[in-house]
Amino acid sequence: MTTPVYENFINGHFLKNQTGDTFAVKNPATDEVIYHVEIADEFIQNAAIESAKQGFAAWSAMTPIERSRILLKAVAILRERNDELAKVEVLDTGKPWQEAECVDVETGADVIEYFAGLAPAQVGQQQMVGNDFYYTRKEPLGICAGIGAWNYPLQIACWKSGPALAAGNAVIFKPSEETPLGAIKLAEIFIEAGVPAGVFNVVQGAAEVGQWLTANPNIEKVSFTGEVGTGKKVMASAAGSLKDVTMELGGKSPLLVFDDADVSQAVSAAMLGNFYTQGEVCTNCTRIYVHKNVYQQFIDELKTRTEQNIIAGDPMDPEVNLGALISKKHQELVLGYIDKGIQEGATLLTGGKALSPVSAPNGYFVEPTVFVDCKDDMTIVKEEIFGPVMSVLVFDDEDDVIQRANDTHLGLAAGVFTKDIQRAHRVIHQLQAGICWINSYGNSPAEMPVGGYKQSGIGRENGIETLDHYTQTKSIYVGMSNIESPF
Numbered sequence: 001m002t003t004p005v006y007e008n009f010i011n012g013h014f015l016k017n018q019t020g021d022t023f024a025v026k027n028p029a030t031d032e033v034i035y036h037v038e039i040a041d042e043f044i045q046n047a048a049i050e051s052a053k054q055g056f057a058a059w060s061a062m063t064p065i066e067r068s069r070i071l072l073k074a075v076a077i078l079r080e081r082n083d084e085l086a087k088v089e090v091l092d093t094g095k096p097w098q099e100a101e102c103v104d105v106e107t108g109a110d111v112i113e114y115f116a117g118l119a120p121a122q123v124g125q126q127q128m129v130g131n132d133f134y135y136t137r138k139e140p141l142g143i144c145a146g147i148g149a150w151n152y153p154l155q156i157a158c159w160k161s162g163p164a165l166a167a168g169n170a171v172i173f174k175p176s177e178e179t180p181l182g183a184i185k186l187a188e189i190f191i192e193a194g195v196p197a198g199v200f201n202v203v204q205g206a207a208e209v210g211q212w213l214t215a216n217p218n219i220e221k222v223s224f225t226g227e228v229g230t231g232k233k234v235m236a237s238a239a240g241s242l243k244d245v246t247m248e249l250g251g252k253s254p255l256l257v258f259d260d261a262d263v264s265q266a267v268s269a270a271m272l273g274n275f276y277t278q279g280e281v282c283t284n285c286t287r288i289y290v291h292k293n294v295y296q297q298f299i300d301e302l303k304t305r306t307e308q309n310i311i312a313g314d315p316m317d318p319e320v321n322l323g324a325l326i327s328k329k330h331q332e333l334v335l336g337y338i339d340k341g342i343q344e345g346a347t348l349l350t351g352g353k354a355l356s357p358v359s360a361p362n363g364y365f366v367e368p369t370v371f372v373d374c375k376d377d378m379t380i381v382k383e384e385i386f387g388p389v390m391s392v393l394v395f396d397d398e399d400d401v402i403q404r405a406n407d408t409h410l411g412l413a414a415g416v417f418t419k420d421i422q423r424a425h426r427v428i429h430q431l432q433a434g435i436c437w438i439n440s441y442g443n444s445p446a447e448m449p450v451g452g453y454k455q456s457g458i459g460r461e462n463g464i465e466t467l468d469h470y471t472q473t474k475s476i477y478v479g480m481s482n483i484e485s486p487f
């Protein structure tokens with residue numbers, strides 16, 4: 001059976017590369033190649049820049065309200081095609097249909113809708129200075145690059161293009177080579193909605209294509225989602241032409257469960273924050289600190305619910321709530337961490353092995369895995385695993401647990417479960433993380449800014465402030481009287 005070959009999406013249409021080089025994309029749940037994609041060679045790269053220049057000229061000349069109207073059409077199409085797009089995401093990522101169907105497309109559309117609504121409201125300042133005055137304009141940056149990870153491919157493409165396009169920029173987007181189709185679908189939808197050709201281009205390939213984007217002097221900004229180590233390379237490369245950067249990187253986020261917490265709710269949060277999208281979520285609370293008074297109750301309920309309520313299998317089956325990891329290589333990496341946890345003395349409460357479900361026997365599954373009696377210096381407690389592996393630790397003192405929770409170079413997210421409202425705020429204010437939840441975990445509405453402290457990131461996505469990151473301020477001084485000159 002022949003599989004489709006997708007070309008790069010440049011200037012409003014598919015464009016064939018000259019080298020003929022392609023890469024294969026596999027369905028993680030079946031280990032089968034589902035399509036091929038052409039790699040962006042030099043011809044495509046040059047075409048992408050030219051196209052984005054033209055796209056930028058047309059798009060930035062429109063008023064914000066005109067751009068908003070067009071983007072809202074794209075939002076409507078995204079929602080109409082929810083199921084078709086959700087299926088693309090399931091086949092590319094291996095995540096369960098029951099998630100993609102209600103989260104991936106929806107949260108992407110929400111963000112474009114939010115910024116489409118916000119853009120016309122973005123205003124400059126005006127101030128009198130004696131008889132003269134100045135005013136400011138919020139102008140777009142120009143061509144922005146987006147580089148995405150593989151866990152939420154369409155959502156990431158929407159989260160990056162939403163504010164960028166609303167502010168009047170053009171975008172060249174590179175999805176992960178593991179999950180390239182969602183961004184192509186978005187590019188087609190933008191064209192259908194009336195976004196001019198060249199405003200949103202998709203280039204395909206691995207790190208080399210990303211490196212080309214970060215080094216290219218025609219590009220003004222890079223918004224990157226991926227690992228901390230890659231983020232550092234991207235930033236170093238972007239510095240060569242002093243590009244603005246937004247970095248959405250990894251985490252090793254703590255969840256603190258106090259002894260007055262609703263323990264069942266805390267277990268729900270811990271499971272959501274470790275097993276949703278089979279653990280491949282950047283904000284996951286992979287370090288769960290539980291107060292000693294409720295520790296046994298917490299782990300008993302956690303074990304029961306993990307063993308009884310999780311269904312792994314063909315991700316398209318609506319009953320399945322644990323999908324396949326993105327690749328064989330990643331599955332091996334996650335299993336390697338599990339081995340390390342055992343070697344370093346953590347107690348395996350449940351899980352720990354690869355899974356081969358009857359309905360998807362060749363998929364890259366890993367059992368939902370919980371380690372208890374973990375210590376702060378264990379590798380599984382310190383490093384991001386990005387799979388369904390939870391570490392549970394015990395504490396008995398508030399100040400001490402805050403210090404332990406903060407003892408990491410990462411700072412993406414954090415959570416607190418307690419019924420004591422004063423403690424909830426007191427503790428969360430001391431946690432060094434950019435995205436925090438009290439008696440909740442994981443929700444990320446378009447209105448709320450998200451991004452990391454410390455090495456988890458720079459800048460924010462979503463929320464009002466993000467629009468500023470896609471504009472630059474032009475100050476214009478207006479003389480109202482004769483110039484006083486010594487010359």
Ligand code: NDP
Pocket residue numbers: 147148149150151152174175176177178205206207208209210211214225226227228230231233234247248249250251281282283384386412452456457
């Ligand atoms: P990677 O850092 O491996 O890759 C991210 C993207 O960067 C991919 O498109 C990749 O291409 C590309 N890339 C790789 N090397 C370079 C380079 N030198 N220059 C430019 N681009 C490059 O991350 P993953 O895809 O493995 O994603 C998982 C990571 O993403 C986790 O650490 C996770 O925490 C983080 N993440 C953070 C989020 C946040 O909002 N904070 C959200 C989601 C994930 P290719 O893959 O094609 O080689």
